[in-house]
Amino acid sequence: MKKGLFRKGLVFGIIVMTLLIGTMIFPVNGQTAVSKNIIKNNDEISSEYLISENSNYPLNNDLDEYIINFMSEDHIPGLSATIVKNDSVFWTNSYGYANISKGQLVEDTTLFLLASVSKTIVATAIMQLYEQGYFDLHDPINDYLQFEVNHPNFPSTNITFLMLLTHTSSIKDNWGVMHYFPGDPTMPLGEYLEEYLTPGGNYYNPALNFCPEEPGTVFEYSNIGAALIGYLVEVISNVTFAEYCEINIFQPLDMDETAWFLADLNVSNIAVPYRWIGSKYIAYPHYSNNWYPAACLRSSVTELRNHLMMMMNNGKYNSTQILQESTVDLMLSTQYPSLPIQGIIWYKMYFGGRNFWGHSGSYDGCRTVMLFEPKTNIGVIVLTNGEFGNQAMIEILIELFDFAENMPPNEPIIDGPASGKTRIKYDYIFVTSDPEEHNVSYFIDWGDNTTSDWSDFVTSGAEITLTHKWSKQGSYTIKAKAKDSYDAESDWSEFEVTIPRTRVLTNVWYQCFLECFPMLERLLNFL
Numbered sequence: 001m002k003k004g005l006f007r008k009g010l011v012f013g014i015i016v017m018t019l020l021i022g023t024m025i026f027p028v029n030g031q032t033a034v035s036k037n038i039i040k041n042n043d044e045i046s047s048e049y050l051i052s053e054n055s056n057y058p059l060n061n062d063l064d065e066y067i068i069n070f071m072s073e074d075h076i077p078g079l080s081a082t083i084v085k086n087d088s089v090f091w092t093n094s095y096g097y098a099n100i101s102k103g104q105l106v107e108d109t110t111l112f113l114l115a116s117v118s119k120t121i122v123a124t125a126i127m128q129l130y131e132q133g134y135f136d137l138h139d140p141i142n143d144y145l146q147f148e149v150n151h152p153n154f155p156s157t158n159i160t161f162l163m164l165l166t167h168t169s170s171i172k173d174n175w176g177v178m179h180y181f182p183g184d185p186t187m188p189l190g191e192y193l194e195e196y197l198t199p200g201g202n203y204y205n206p207a208l209n210f211c212p213e214e215p216g217t218v219f220e221y222s223n224i225g226a227a228l229i230g231y232l233v234e235v236i237s238n239v240t241f242a243e244y245c246e247i248n249i250f251q252p253l254d255m256d257e258t259a260w261f262l263a264d265l266n267v268s269n270i271a272v273p274y275r276w277i278g279s280k281y282i283a284y285p286h287y288s289n290n291w292y293p294a295a296c297l298r299s300s301v302t303e304l305r306n307h308l309m310m311m312m313n314n315g316k317y318n319s320t321q322i323l324q325e326s327t328v329d330l331m332l333s334t335q336y337p338s339l340p341i342q343g344i345i346w347y348k349m350y351f352g353g354r355n356f357w358g359h360s361g362s363y364d365g366c367r368t369v370m371l372f373e374p375k376t377n378i379g380v381i382v383l384t385n386g387e388f389g390n391q392a393m394i395e396i397l398i399e400l401f402d403f404a405e406n407m408p409p410n411e412p413i414i415d416g417p418a419s420g421k422t423r424i425k426y427d428y429i430f431v432t433s434d435p436e437e438h439n440v441s442y443f444i445d446w447g448d449n450t451t452s453d454w455s456d457f458v459t460s461g462a463e464i465t466l467t468h469k470w471s472k473q474g475s476y477t478i479k480a481k482a483k484d485s486y487d488a489e490s491d492w493s494e495f496e497v498t499i500p501r502t503r504v505l506t507n508v509w510y511q512c513f514l515e516c517f518p519m520l521e522r523l524l525n526f527l
Helices: 003-023 042-046 061-074 115-131 161-165 189-197 223-237 241-250 301-312 325-331 390-405 508-516 518-526
Strands: 078-085 088-099 180-182 274-276 281-283 287-289 347-351 354-363 366-373 378-384 413-415 426-431 440-445 464-468 474-484 493-499
Touching: 061 078, 061 088, 061 390, 078 301, 078 390, 088 301, 088 390, 115 161, 115 223, 115 241, 115 301, 115 325, 115 354, 115 366, 161 223, 189 223, 223 241, 301 366, 301 378, 347 390, 366 390, 378 390, 413 493, 426 440, 426 474, 440 464
Parallel strands: none
Antiparallel strands: 078 088, 078 378, 180 287, 274 281, 347 354, 354 366, 366 378, 413 426, 426 464, 440 474, 474 493
């Protein structure tokens, strides 16, 4: 290991641990001005946030309220999120607006611009070719390219596949020539990269397109480097990068509505990107760039999660092996001791007391993240069409992981007599299950201004029997809730009971006696 990489990598590691997931985002220097299409102001829509709920997943009113408040405070028009756990979908929900001016709500199938999360697909594509033996990670890329890429100050130092995949190639993003524009790319990927990376190219600038340090000695997050990996997929596979992904990744992963180009999508189902400017939202056009593999994939949480589950399941999706288990292990491993958080495109994050592998993304009008915690095998994806800060994203991720790690018990089932008599004791059975099989306790409101204390904890799924009697006739609602051993409480369940007055003695002398001694009647009713 070269000393420069160790020294600067160590500094990088400290910076990353400080900024957490916020390091891998897109700068916006030099990008074109936003659209002048001014939409409704925040006050007009903040009270109208609606939720696209799917009853197949557990519901949690506190989580919904947290997310809606988060969106209102940070001016996020729309958000879609999903949680996967133990190789299955645990929860999915969507909030807010995909298109404010049309009143179009975000649904679970709404497509979002993924920004840098797109790079995880680039990694899958190139590593499929790697495991088929087409190249070695330490091979010089110039052995495969149709044009040569050399550092202007170190022309004899080979740039390798691994350098591109770990952002150590010294290829730098020059935002002055990395514009975006409405619609799809205007140049073939290889043509743009040749103009950017070779002397004499229209976008070539040796001082701005490359770091001053030698390749392999410095970390420099590089969108152009990721795009170059996408082009290497084209060169090696002999099909376009987009075609390769469609055939080898999207189709096997059931990502039928995911694509790199707007022309291949239903644009009306794509969330419009927005910027909040203090009192109004401004809409960006649906845009792209000529280095699109690094940033311009569009997908939904219901499709992107298939890619996440594949990585969490050692490269397997359903019965299809997308990547070999050894390849996934390599991708999710530190590649340089001096860069302890960097894997192959994927990188480590730490916050909320948890360690993750994943990737975040930020571009004009969107903020995204996809990550998972190996220890609990829980993964989360959050896609938005707004712009907000790193700390806000961290806070919502912590909330989602807390929710997934400690789901409250289900609403208790109540069983027992639906009618009866006053002053007679009746048995009622209460039972519920806990998603994590935690022990549960029950709290009962009998509907007559009396409640039980929390019961002793019992195992999930075990019945408890409690007894109660009502002293007065009437209709009563028994309400029950459960909590687990970590104090996560379920919603209330209800059971209706009708209690008519007991007819004990009805002769006229008894009635007269009670009329003369009304306190005695109250005492009898109380017993």
